[in-house]
Amino acid sequence: MRLHEPSIQDSSVRGVRLLELRHVEDALRGDLTVLEFDESLPFQPRRCFWTHGIPDRAVRGEHAHRECSQVLIPVHGVFTLRVDDGCRREEWCLDRPHRGLLVPPGIWLEAEAHAPDAVLLALASHTYDPEDYIRDYTEFLRMMGGCPRSP
Amino acid sequence: MRLHEPSIQDSSVRGVRLLELRHVEDALRGDLTVLEFDESLPFQPRRCFWTHGIPDRAVRGEHAHRECSQVLIPVHGVFTLRVDDGCRREEWCLDRPHRGLLVPPGIWLEAEAHAPDAVLLALASHTYDPEDYIRDYTEFLRMMGGCPRSP
Numbered sequence: 597m598r599l600h601e602p603s604i605q606d607s608s609v610r611g612v613r614l615l616e617l618r619h620v621e622d623a624l625r626g627d628l629t630v631l632e633f634d635e636s637l638p639f640q641p642r643r644c645f646w647t648h649g650i651p652d653r654a655v656r657g658e659h660a661h662r663e664c665s666q667v668l669i670p671v672h673g674v675f676t677l678r679v680d681d682g683c684r685r686e687e688w689c690l691d692r693p694h695r696g697l698l699v700p701p702g703i704w705l706e707a708e709a710h711a712p713d714a715v716l717l718a719l720a721s722h723t724y725d726p727e728d729y730i731r732d733y734t735e736f737l738r739m740m741g742g743c744p745r746s747p
Numbered sequence: 748m749r750l751h752e753p754s755i756q757d758s759s760v761r762g763v764r765l766l767e768l769r770h771v772e773d774a775l776r777g778d779l780t781v782l783e784f785d786e787s788l789p790f791q792p793r794r795c796f797w798t799h800g801i802p803d804r805a806v807r808g809e810h811a812h813r814e815c816s817q818v819l820i821p822v823h824g825v826f827t828l829r830v831d832d833g834c835r836r837e838e839w840c841l842d843r844p845h846r847g848l849l850v851p852p853g854i855w856l857e858a859e860a861h862a863p864d865a866v867l868l869a870l871a872s873h874t875y876d877p878e879d880y881i882r883d884y885t886e887f888l889r890m891m892g893g894c895p896r897s898p
Contacts, residue, residue, distance in 0.1 A: 626802060632793070650776070651776070
């Protein structure tokens with residue numbers, strides 16, 4: 597049995613972080629990943645959702661949130677997340693059930709290249725509110741105001 | 748696209764309920780299941796965990812909680828949950844990612860017969876506390892006091 601403690605890795609996209617979650621590997625009993633909200637998240641989740649059976653050519657997400665923060669975890673299978681703060685963009689291939697991507701509000705998010713068995717678990721800081729979604733990329737870019745200039 | 752609204756089914760084991768969760772079936776974009784905590788749970792989760800890669804002969808759980816409530820969901824694959832209030836016992840084969848079992852404190856719980864690809868997601872009302880676990884079944888039965896007698 598092997599216990600792995602949690603850790604955090606920064607990204608170049610504003611506020612996006614890769615969370616390595618506490619997990620136990622046990623060849624006899626199977627593996628377990630734990631997320632203690634107080635300890636590991638900058639918000640208290642009020643909602644969660646999971647996507648499954650996503651066709652491999654489908655793109656999910658394609659929006660940003662005004663207020664809602666999320667953590668997105670591949671609890672089974674593999675998918676790719678694209679995160680974009682209006683200035684910098686990154687792609688993350690998420691393929692471990694103990695690694696999640698923390699996405700603050702004001703980040704354009706797309707999920708794609710889902711393996712047939714992929715399950716994306718999201719924990720969200722807010723209940724569902726259609727007014728919280730920015731679904732137009734041009735509007736998103738205008739709100740973000742482009743890249744900060746060097747002084 | 749088809750939207751299914753949430754519902755609740757009682758069981759014969761004290762306080763255990765099957766939650767049918769809100770979910771959207773979409774052949775083009777894939778399926779999504781949502782759990783709004785305020786709306787569908789009698790507690791605010793403070794922790795979640797998921798088990799994966801469980802050998803098919805392994806039995807997980809084998810404890811009751813003193814205070815902690817949980818909801819247990821097969822976000823991928825299939826497993827069986829055995830719930831026992833010290834008087835009545837039931838087995839639930841959980842095989843749909845939009846059905847979860849709500850398990851209050853004071854219920855002996857065992858998970859077994861995991862398919863190789865099964866992922867059990869648990870949302871828990873309390874942070875991890877080893878003192879909250881009752882791991883001895885005889886002690887559990889003594890605490891529960893057996894079946895209530897007919898008047």
